[in-house]
Amino acid sequence: MREFNPCGALWNSMTLLDYLRIIRPLNCIVAGVAALIGYWISALWILLDLNALLVFLAVFLVCAGGQAVNDYFDLEIDRRKKAKKALALGKASARIVFSLALLLFAAGILVSYFLGFFAFLIAVIMSLLLFSYSAFFQKAKFFGNWIVALGTAMTLVFGASVIGNFxxxxxxxxxxxxxxxxxxxxxxxxxxxxxxxxxxxxxxxxxxxxxxxxxxxxxxxxxxxxxxxxxxxxxxxxxxxxxxxxxxxxxxxxxxxxxxxxxxxxxxxxxxxxxxxxxxxxxxxx
The missing domain is CATH 1.20.120 (Four Helix Bundle (Hemerythrin (Met), subunit A))
Structure with missing residues (x-):
């Protein structure tokens, strides 16, 4: 008889809305648009080319990874707050959310690779910082504030790094x-x-x-x-x-x-x- 896999069952029971709640797509869209604005200001023109798509996608994915990993490490707090999040509500396993976060970070870094060395470097550093913010700065949130604020402001720099005009x-x-x-x-x-x-x-x-x-x-x-x-x-x-x-x-x-x-x-x-x-x-x- 096949063994019951609770993680697999949870994965299959998760809806598209549950995934969207985990990554907070509106936040990621705003971050992606900010990166596009940095790209366009650097180019001195509104370019709707492949690089523009990649800039938006890379930032969206890294931001989504940051949202997911934050849910993973904030599980206890979200339960206290009775937050309506898939993980806190028991609609997803912690392992699924953690794996999703790593996958999103990796995908964002991979996309940034095609935008040049500086964009790739920024994506790697910001992914590491966002992960560190959730994993290691729980007891020193005031340092985490700087990391998140830096990550938001760096979206402009990320976009500009593709052109190189800062x-x-x-x-x-x-x-x-x-x-x-x-x-x-x-x-x-x-x-x-x-x-x-x-x-x-x-x-x-x-x-x-x-x-x-x-x-x-x-x-x-x-x-x-x-x-x-x-x-x-x-x-x-x-x-x-x-x-x-x-x-x-x-x-x-x-x-x-x-x-x-x-x-x-x-x-x-x-x-x-x-x-x-x-x-x-x-x-x-x-």
Whole structure:
């Protein structure tokens, strides 16, 4: 008689929606679009060629790997939070999710190989960092915040590495880094109760008031740098400048919501602000 394989049964019972929940496709699409924007800014033109497809695909896959491996290592926390994730709900085995993460990382690195040495190197380094973030920085989440923010900002650099022109992208990297640092710390506020005893986050280490202040400081740095880029002529697009104003307003609303302990609203404003920032970056091409 054939032995029952619980992992095999779980694998077969998983639906397409379960897989999508694991990789969070919307996050991966946004990361892929950010890489495309970096590619186009570097090329000084909107190129819809094979390289553009590969840039998007490589970043999508590496990002998806990062999402899956995070679910694997965050299983206990997700159960505490009663998160509606395939692994936490028992719809997938930990081994399946871990294997999927490794497969996605490998696929993303393989695709990046066809984009040149620098793109390949960035894909390898970011895959290792994203894996390390989930596997080794659970007790020091404040270091993990930097890794995730770096990974998000590096999507621009990854796209630009295919062309090799970093003149504008280098400067755009910094406001994107600091804005994402704020967003990552806001996530820590949302997960404060679930993280207790399992992670050391900035609100735990610095205290709630100081961590909130740091979020505000990082937002201000991001905003000042974004306007500085225009003021010094690095970017001369009027559309970019005009889009910075609503972006700034949304980030300030995020900081205000955080101050009032409306963590979900602060996170929502933060996400909207990042999307507006990407739109401003895209407007450089107009």
């Amino acid at each position: 003149e504008v992208v280098f400067w755009l990297f910094w406001p994107m880094l600091f804005a994402n640092l704020s967003r990552e710390i806001i996530k820590d506020f949302e997960d404060l109760n679930a993280d207790k005893g399992l992670k050391n986050t900035l609100p735990m280490v610095l205290g709630v008031k100081r961590a909130k202040l740091l979020v505000g400081i990082f937002y201000i740095i991001a905003i000042v740098l974004a306007f500085w880029i225009f003021s010094f002529g690095i970017v001369q697009s009027l559309a970019y400048l005009l889009l910075l104003f609503p972006t700034t307003l949304v980030f300030l609303l995020s900081a205000k919501a955080l101050g009032w302990n409306s963590f979900a609203k602060a996170q929502a404003f933060s996400k909207l602000g990042m999307l507006l920032a990407l739109l401003a970056f895209f407007a450089i091409l107009v």
